[in-house]
Amino acid sequence: MLISQVLLTAAQKAPMQVAISDLGKDLKFNELSKRVARLSYLYQNELGQQSRVAVLARNRGSFPLTFFALANTRATVIPVDPDSGQEQIADWLRESEATHLAVSSDCLTLAREVLRNERLSLPVFEFDKKKGGEYDAGFAAPSDSPPRDTDIILLLRTSGSQGKPKLAAFDHNRLIHAATAIRVLYRAGKADRFLTPMNWAHPFAFIHGMLFPLLNGHTCVVEPGLEKKESMRFLRDAKVTRLAMNPDSAQEFLHYCQEAGTKFPLIKSITVGLNEPSTELQTLSAHVGTPVLRCYGQAENVWTAAMDDDSELAASPHPWMRGLTGMKYKVIDANGDTLEQKGERTGQLALSGPSVMAGYRGPEEKKKEFETATKMKIRGTWLYTGDIATLVDESDGGGVRIHVLGRREQLLEEAGGFISPTPIDAAVKTIAGVTEGVGFVTNDLSGKPILVCAVLKEENSVLRPQEIMALLRAKLPAAQAPSAVVLAESIPRNLAGVNRDRLARQFSGITATDMSITAQPPPPNAEGVVAASASPEDTSPAPAAAVVPAATAQQVFVTCALEQIIPNEPLPVPIYLYVQQRFVPYLDRGKHVDRNSYDRLQFKRITHFFIREQDYSALLAWSGRVDTAAPVDVLRKEVKARTMALFQFPRSDEQVKKVLETTQKLVDQVLSAPFAARPLAQLQTLATGTIDHSINVSVLSVYLALHMGYTHQLILNHMGAGALLHDFGKALVLTAEGDSPEQLEHKMREHPALGAEALASDKSVPNEVRMIVAQHAECHDGSGYPKGLRGSGIYELARIVAIANTFDNLVSRGHGTILERQKSAIQQLSEDLSSKFEAQKLRKALKILSMGLPA
The missing domain is CATH 3.40.50.980 (Rossmann fold)
Structure with missing residues (x-):
């Protein structure tokens, strides 16, 4: 069919239905x-x-x-x-x-x-x-x-959570099954009116917000994109009875209803997909009296793999979703064998049925690549979801109940079971002084998966990670408590809600001790021994020379400055951290501190390791022997040379190409430890001319963009190149010896347009790079040049470069030490110059820049 x-059948049954x-x-x-x-x-x-x-x-x-x-x-x-x-x-x-x-x-x-x-x-x-x-x-x-019913009529883009986004293909039969199989679970009446605020390009919204109501004789209400209050009034006036949205939007809607005391008696349910509803969302649902229906699936099955039964959920919420008619389900163990036992069985979920995609589609020249991707996802007739779930057969033998635990990489596997980090979310939000917190799974320095909690503190909170850790351990069962707590500038989110995958990448290689060391060692007491602490959570580092308490072997330890440790070079001696009144081995002889870990240590203001006194001479000899030139310094020289050559020969396409190649290396260097806050001293030198300034702006722009959430490699390459070439037009400004300062300034205001125009003739330069060059001197309030653009009329990446550009100019023109100049520049940006930049980006940039200053 x-x-x-x-x-047409739906139209014949109810021709006058809207x-x-x-x-x-x-x-x-x-x-x-x-x-x-x-x-x-x-x-x-x-x-x-x-x-x-x-x-x-x-x-x-x-x-x-x-x-x-x-x-x-x-x-x-x-x-x-x-x-x-x-x-x-x-x-x-x-x-x-x-x-x-x-x-x-x-x-x-x-x-x-x-x-x-x-x-x-x-x-x-x-x-x-x-x-x-x-x-x-x-x-x-x-x-x-x-x-024909086998014609491919729809390509839906996947989220890319398992690699690069792909296009899943669907024919008539697959879409008809997807839109009709959930009918029995919605139990919708003819008068039901469906609305989704999500764009129909998303598979979940396409089915639940548009195709399901139309193929089943209900009304599809188009969301008009209004502001919150107007949107609430619209829902009432349009007599919407069913909503479909992501969990964050559902929570925001119900929270607004609770705060405003607004009830929507016509709304029978809110269907949420893309992620498991939080405890807070479920609580709000019960308080407001609007049931939340969970829907499970992926783009590859148009979000119709399992769903809550509307009638059951309204009576008694529970964690089990119902499998759909016509679909088959199984779970497999780590060896790929199907778990056949009676009762509950937990493993990696696979499913088969009429709504599973026909396969991935893409460019003809990549046909084999997409065929391979399809075969990896669909083996035989089974779609392997990559999720962990528990299945149990219905008591009447007529179906399956499903409890989805989460994606395999987002769970902690212990003792044959799986632990979800989501209970941490609810527990951490009950701690006074915490704005938001989420749990996630990442690998520690040894590669072992551990539970970690990322926390946003209230502005004036004095909570330490150790205190948050202790409170969480008191609130949660031992198996669900995190091994580390990290303080975050922001919680990354995507359409599905919290982006736990990104947090896992951000803090990969963390150790529990990373979170429990203060910045500087305290002075020793009269005996040169660290005084005992009444607090079991005391994690102060040892003094410059201290005797280990009698509980351990009697050895003398001395401090070793972090700068003496060369990243990625095998250590000649073991190094230690001082945690809870004990010296704890950090790395053995022959191991190395990788650059990511090194940067994270700097981010935590950890300035010292400890080594045994008898090892000190060996460390000194090693430090003196190893070349200490950091890769970024070598790279800066290469970038400087190539940029200088371009400025000397501005009409050379070959020089432009070399600069773009070198910029990608520079971006890769920053990406090597993207989420560790490097001291500004590593990101910025005191610029003595345009070339040094351009390199500073390039590095700072990429670094700011990373912390603001721009993680796509191509975007960062564009950012780095545009920032490096932002003053390229200055090499093209025609000046004369007799030009007055006013005339010179007027001519120099032409440099963005001149630079962009010169780069326009080179097809190897992406348009994004040219837009940055053309608009980096524009201001949010319209006072910039050359066109006087304002607000959203300025290209998004150019707004970030503008902040980095102004900051470096303020530093280079300041007075005192570079640290004093940086502090002064941050103050000027936040006070005197704030109107010239987009408020949200400036606020984030100032936090990131301030984080790079010494404690």
Whole structure:
């Protein structure tokens, strides 16, 4: 059966039922089916058959009509989220090999910018202006090429949580099953009206917010993108009964209802996907009286793998979701063997059924790559999800109950079981002085997985990580308590909520002792022995020379400055940390401190290790023998030489290419320890000229961007190159010896435009780099140059470069030591110059810069 035939059946059952409600304009099912038929003729004549149409649009009532009509012409539709950024949109278009780009009218300008900036050539049409009124209201496909139920009609982009995002392919049969299998769990009535604030380009929103209601005779309400209060009023006026959203949005909605004392008696449920609802969300759900239905799945099965039963959840919430009719489920052990025992069984989840994707699709030249990716994901008829779940058979033998524990890499495996970090989330939020906290799993320095808690403290809180750790251990069972607590500047989030994968990468290589050492050793007491502490959590480092308490072997330890340890070089002697009144071995002889760990130690203001007194001479000899030139210093010399050559020969495309290559090395160097806060002394030298200044700005910009959440390698490469070349136009400014200071300043204000214009002729320079060069001197309040752009009219990456550029200029022009200049520059940015920068980015940048100053 074709998907349009299912729609027609729904229209025949309830022709006067409202199918789509968009900004108060209602389209009934009988009219919907007629418009789809007319558009089918129109698209068949204008586009032909089997085209690939990317649809760049925010949710519009005309989108479902376009989708059903194109499916009738055997076209493949690729929904694209316009808020995903130009670079990702371009990737979407390239990977899908789209032949046409359909846009809603409000996205036309964006579409043209993407095509121009990314040098793409696609015919563009505004689908919301297509009517097809001259065609017949009953569509008949051409007899020589009728649509088949196995035609691929939809490509949905995965999140990329398991590598690079891919496009999952679905035919008529798969989508029909996905949209009808969840009918029995929703138990929706004809009067139910569904709405999602998420873009329909997301698989979860596509099914639960658009396709399910239309194929089952319910109403799809289009979310108009209003502010919070207006949005609440809209929900009531539009008589919405069902919401579909991510957990964070659901929590925000219910929290607003609780705070405002607002009730929505018409809303029967909120379906949440993408992540497990938090304890707070479940509490809010019970308090407000709106049930939350969990939906489990992936893009590869359009988020219809399992779901809560609406009637059961309303009566008694529980952790078990119900498997769907027509789907098969199994769990496997570490050896890949299926667990067959009766009762509960826990392992890696695999599923099979009619809604599982046909496979991944991509560019023709990468066909083998996508075939391999499909075979790794789908083995035989089974889709391997990568999640850990517990299955139990229904008592009547008619189905399966599923409790999804989480992704395999986000769980801690111990004693044959799996421990989730999510209980830490709820426990840490009950601690006074903590704004937010989340648990996650990462590897310690030895590679062993451990539980860690990342914490955001309140601004004036004096809580130490050790104190938070003690409180968590008192609140949680021993197996669920974290091994380390880290203080974070922010909690990374994505569409699914907290990004635990990113936290795991950020703090990989951590040790419990990393969190329990203060910055400087205290002075020894009269006997040269560290005084005993009444607190069991005391973790003060030992003094410069101290005797180990009698409980351990009598040895004398001396301090070893962190600067004496050479990263990535085998240690000649063992080194120790002083934790809880004991010297604890940190690394044995022959081991090495990798650069990530070295930077993390600096981030924690750890300035000393300890070594045995008899080993001190061996360490000194080793330190003197090893070349201590850091890779970033060597690289800075190379960047300086190549940038200098470009400024000397500004018309040379070859020199531009060399600078871009070297910039990528510079970015890679910063990425080698991206989340450790390096002292500003390592990021910035006292610039004596434009070249040194340009290198400083490049390094600082990449570093700031990383801490602000820009982790995509390509974006950082663009950032680094644009920042390095931001003053390139100064080499092209024509000055004369008799120019007055005013004349010189006026000419120099042309350098952004001159630099961007010169780079425009070189096709190897990405457009993002040129935009940074052209706009780095623009100001948020419109006082910048050369065009006087303001606010959101300034390219996003250029706003970050502008902060780094001004900061380095203030330092180089300041007085006193470099530390005094840096402190003064931070103060000036926060006070005198704050209006010139985007407030949110400036606030984050000042925190990051301040973090790099000595304690």
